[in-house]
Amino acid sequence: MNIKRIGIFVAILLSAGAFVQAQQASSLRINEIMVVNETNFQDDYGMHNAWVELFNTSYGTVNVAGCFLTDDRNNPKKYSIPKGDILTQIKPRQHLLFWADNQPWRGTFHLSFTLDPNKENYIALYNTDGTTLIDEVTIPAGMLPDHSWARTFDGKDGWEMRGTTVSSNEYWYVTPSTNNITLDTNEKIEKFERHDSVGIGMTVTAMGVVFTALILLYLFFRVIGVISVKMSARNAMKAHGITDMEEAKEKGFGSRSGEEFAAIAMAMHEMQEDVHDIEDMVLTINKVKRTYSPWSSKIYTLTELPRK
Amino acid sequence: MGEFVSFIGDNLTTFWQYTGFANAAFGNFVMILVGICFIYLAIAKEFEPMLLIPIGFGMLVGNIPFNLEAGLKVGIYEEGSVLNILYQGVTSGWYPPLIFLGIGAMTDFSALISNPKLMLIGAAAQFGIFGAYTIALWMGFDPSQAGAIGIIGGADGPTAIFLSSKLAPNLMGAIAVSAYSYMALVPVIQPPIMRWLTGKKERLIRMKPPRAVSHTEKVIFPVIGLLLTGFLVPSGLPLLGMLFFGNLLKESGVTRRLANTAANPLIDVITMLLGLTVGASTQASQFLTWNSVRIFALGAFSFVIATTAGVLFVKFFNLFLKQGNKINPLIGNAGVSAVPDSARISQVVGLEYDSTNYLLMHAMGPNVAGVIGSAVAAGILLGFLG
Structure with a gap:
């Protein structure tokens, strides 16, 4: 029996652990890719190579070690991101850049494949098991030099091509290892300032939610209360050998107040603990010597806190 | 010899520059007086002594002036100082959830479970939060600051600290002190409103025992x-x-040691650290500002609205309840989550009009519902404005 219980417990723990692991890696996204790098970002060898940027959408650090990057749909395990390098940890809402130079011996962040500007390029990120797809993207053929294929907003759906020259779109720049869009305002706050300067909208919405939460609790416990009263009435009927519901209702089975039980419990306590017919003390007129004085008694010294 | 005397003289001069007397500003003395006043109220008048003594003493600790340029690492705002490390529980917002753990382990939700409609009173009293939010916006605070100030109306110190540490860290000291001060003043603020809004007949309503x-x-x-x-x-x-975790520890019946720890030593330790560091964070240079005065005014206003909303909601609710099921509106004030003070006030005011009508257990229902309500309201504000 014990072994069975332990087995179930371990199985639950393991499945929970696996879920946590999956949940962490699943917050990664392929965020921006440059296929032809002529004058853009340099790697740590001073070379201009194609690059792939990953983004951690979560607010917790994610270690990408052990995950797989590939450009081949039939080979998800093409490049295994090495373990044991602390730099593979991506901090909350931060980025990590990999160089697609087909020179993996140059270090953790150099992939075992390159990107070809003359055809569509497929990039996928797989979880540590090599079978669970986390994210994939297909970059259109004919990418211009020093242009990137990027998500409009970090980690969100919607891709666009970005370059290095100013266009009508103010966010058109290539942004390796940094946010695709730099927000210098708090959109939420601005929205409230614009549409709800008096606070009525907030009051109505928030009070609506507060009432909804407590009404849901109310409804649930109303039902639970009815069931509980019925069950305790049934138990009381069984104990008293009564089968007639009406009679049980008359006697108030199941709906007795807590005060009644408290009074009964108090009476029982008094009977068992405090009320004595025979006291065990001895009355005497002789002087009783005590072995302590106020000077040696802890009661009168430092252990006592001052009382008002 | 002369050189030695001059050396001693230099030392004494340097020492003088390090003392509180040389660095004191008028504001420090004002805050020290406020701290002494808090300690006096706690001991002589027994106004929330568990809160006002740590906060009041913290005000003394935080307002002893020192040479800021000496790099002594003693001030609460100096990174790496002991006080600063203790203060991280406030700034990072992990003291309040631990307090809630203890509150959960202490709270008996029976009154609420036996009469779940009382939950709605706990919801209605949260109008205090949003009334203060609206006025704060009108006074020129931005929405996140207004949200942090409004939560004072929830009458829940830990919630106020939790939310203000996220939405308006620079106002946290004033918000925390304001929330705790008005919680201590609940016996002064609530009874006149309760008497004013209720009729004699309503005050005598007897509720079914739970x-x-x-x-x-x-x-x-x-x-x-x-x-x-x-x-x-x-x-x-x-x-x-x-909150609910602490309550499960208590009610499960199989984790008594954990429940006792959460409800006694843990909450005591956190209360001391929270009170002391919140008090110490009220350094005059940071605290004595026009904003603090406005926050105090808004705090009082939010308590008034919360109490009014709670009492009026019960009166409104009674319109739909059958005779015999009606609720005494004197428990409406208990919707603010100052546990158990506001419930105690329902009892005291109720006894003034009928010396055999005990409202305490009935008032505990909306009181603990208010704790849930204010935590939900804080979550909404954080979701919208965070």
Whole structure:
């Protein structure tokens, strides 16, 4: 029996652990890719190579070690991101850049494949098991030099091509290892300032939610209360050998107040603990010597806190 | 010899520059006086001594002036100082959830479970938060600051600290002190409003004694409470999660040691650290500002609205209830989550009009519902404005 219980417990723990692991890696996204790098970002060898940027959408650090990057749909395990390098940890809402130079011996962040500007390029990120797809993207053929294929907003759906020259779109720049869009305002706050300067909208919405939460609790416990009263009435009927519901209702089975039980419990306590017919003390007129004085008694010294 | 005397003289001059007397500003003395006043109120008048003594003493600690340029690492705002390390529980917002754990382990939700309609009073009293939010916007605070100030109306110190540390860290000292001060002043603020808004007949309403609640119901409550409120407002999870977790420790009956620790030593330790560091954070240079004065005014206003909303809601609710099921509006004030003070006030005011009408257990229902309500409201504000 014990072994069975332990087995179930371990199985639950393991499945929970696996879920946590999956949940962490699943917050990664392929965020921006440059296929032809002529004058853009340099790697740590001073070379201009194609690059792939990953983004951690979560607010917790994610270690990408052990995950797989590939450009081949039939080979998800093409490049295994090495373990044991602390730099593979991506901090909350931060980025990590990999160089697609087909020179993996140059270090953790150099992939075992390159990107070809003359055809569509497929990039996928797989979880540590090599079978669970986390994210994939297909970059259109004919990418211009020093242009990137990027998500409009970090980690969100919607891709666009970005370059290095100013266009009508103010966010058109290539942004390796940094946010695709730099927000210098708090959109939420601005929205409230614009549409709800008096606070009525907030009051109505928030009070609506507060009432909804407590009404849901109310409804649930109303039902639970009815069931509980019925069950305790049934138990009381069984104990008293009564089968007639009406009679049980008359006697108030199941709906007795807590005060009644408290009074009964108090009476029982008094009977068992405090009320004595025979006291065990001895009355005497002789002087009783005590072995302590106020000077040696802890009661009168430092252990006592001052009382008002 | 002369050189030695000059050396001693230089040393004394340097020492003087390090003393509090040389660095004192007028504001420090004002805050020290406020701190002494808090300690006096706590000891002589017994106004929330558990809160006002640590906060009052913290004000003394935080307002002893020192040479800021000496790099002594003693001030609460100096990185790496002992006070600064203790203060991180406030700035990072992990003291309040631990307090909620203790509150959960101390709270008996029986009154609420036996009469669940009382939950709605706890919801109605949260109008205080949004009334203050609206006025704060009108006074020129931005929405996140207004949200942090409004939460004072929830009458819940830990919630106020939790939310202000996220939405308006620069106003946290004033908000925390304001919330705790008005919680201590609940016996002064609430009774006149309760008397003014209720009629003689209403004050005499006798409510049915609450039915006995089974152990199963008590165990189900924290689990379902967490699931329902958590799914609706995940941003309130740190507070709601800990509150219901503490309650499950208490009600499960099999984790008494854990429940006792949460309800006694743990909450005591955190209360001391929280009170002391919040008090110490009121350094005159940071605290004595026009904003603090406005926050205090808004705090008082939010308590008045919360009490009014609670009492009026019960009167409104009574219109739909059958004779015999009606609720005494004197428990409406208990919707603010100052546990158990506001419930105690319902009892005291109720006894003034009928010396055999005990409202305490009935008032505990909306009182603990108010704790849930204010945590939910804090979660909503954090979700919208965070």
